[in-house]
Amino acid sequence: EDKVVQSPLSLVVHEGDTVTLNCSYEVTNFRSLLWYKQEKKAPTFLFMLTSSGIEKKSGRLSSILDKKELFSILNITATQTGDSAVYLCSVTRSGNTPLVFGKGTRLSVIA
Amino acid sequence: DTAVSQTPKYLVTQMGNDKSIKCEQNLGHDTMYWYKQDSKKFLKIMFSYNNKELIINETVPNRFSPKSPDKAHLNLHINSLELGDSAVYFCASSQGSLQETQYFGPGTRLLVL
Numbered sequence: 001e002d003k004v005v006q007s008p009l010s011l012v013v014h015e016g017d018t019v020t021l022n023c024s025y026e027v028t029n030f031r032s033l034l035w036y037k038q039e040k041k042a043p044t045f046l047f048m049l050t051s052s053g054i055e056k057k058s059g060r061l062s063s064i065l066d067k068k069e070l071f072s073i074l075n076i077t078a079t080q081t082g083d084s085a086v087y088l089c090s091v092t093r094s095g096n097t098p099l100v101f102g103k104g105t106r107l108s109v110i111a
Numbered sequence: 112d113t114a115v116s117q118t119p120k121y122l123v124t125q126m127g128n129d130k131s132i133k134c135e136q137n138l139g140h141d142t143m144y145w146y147k148q149d150s151k152k153f154l155k156i157m158f159s160y161n162n163k164e165l166i167i168n169e170t171v172p173n174r175f176s177p178k179s180p181d182k183a184h185l186n187l188h189i190n191s192l193e194l195g196d197s198a199v200y201f202c203a204s205s206q207g208s209l210q211e212t213q214y215f216g217p218g219t220r221l222l223v224l
Contacts, residue, residue, distance in 0.1 A: 042201055042216060042218050043201070043215050044215070048212055099156060101153070104152055104154075106152075
């Protein structure tokens with residue numbers, strides 16, 4: 001059965017800390033891995049990763065994929081209270097098959 | 112400009128009623144989706160339409176019926192609402208197939224009493 005597992009499930013850090021969120025997957029016909037940030041409402045897209053070892057960056061956020069070990073990490077440096085959210089990892093597969101989502105990591109950044 | 116919009120934002124109704132949620136996207140995308148997010152924040156796909164054609168229909172009770180009048184709209188009709196239908200329903204769209212980056216609407220919070 002295809003699955004996406006995120007860890008930790010929740011995390012509390014202080015402003016300025018650096019955090020690493022993990023996403024491991026076991027899916028057939030893997031195509032890409034996507035990270036989303038969900039605050040109070042809808043998920044917003046962060047990164048799409050298709051190739052191993054190529055880091056994607058956006059400001060204080062960065063992510064990398066390891067297709068051999070079947071995982072991805074999302075790094076957030078110098079965290080701010082506005083980074084508090086649930087971070088969702090999802091995996092797409094070849095063909096007309098739906099995305100598989102992990103259960104998310106709830107990050108709380110306290111001042 | 113809102114890229115993916117849903118109406119209503121909140122919906123409170125009695126068990127047994129029939130209700131609809133509407134979704135529209137102005138991104139020119141070909142594919143639209145409905146997701147259900149339960150109280151534990153677990154996001155699960157329900158349906159996907161590509162150019163008005165149903166391409167994904169997950170294990171969802173047949174009380175749920177999506178309708179796509181054109182590729183910019185995907186509405187969700189729910190018959191005989193049950194308590195367990197209470198959740199947040201998200202509409203999303205993407206340019207191409209399921210592999211493309213998806214853009215989500217603001218969600219519709221449904222509460223069945």
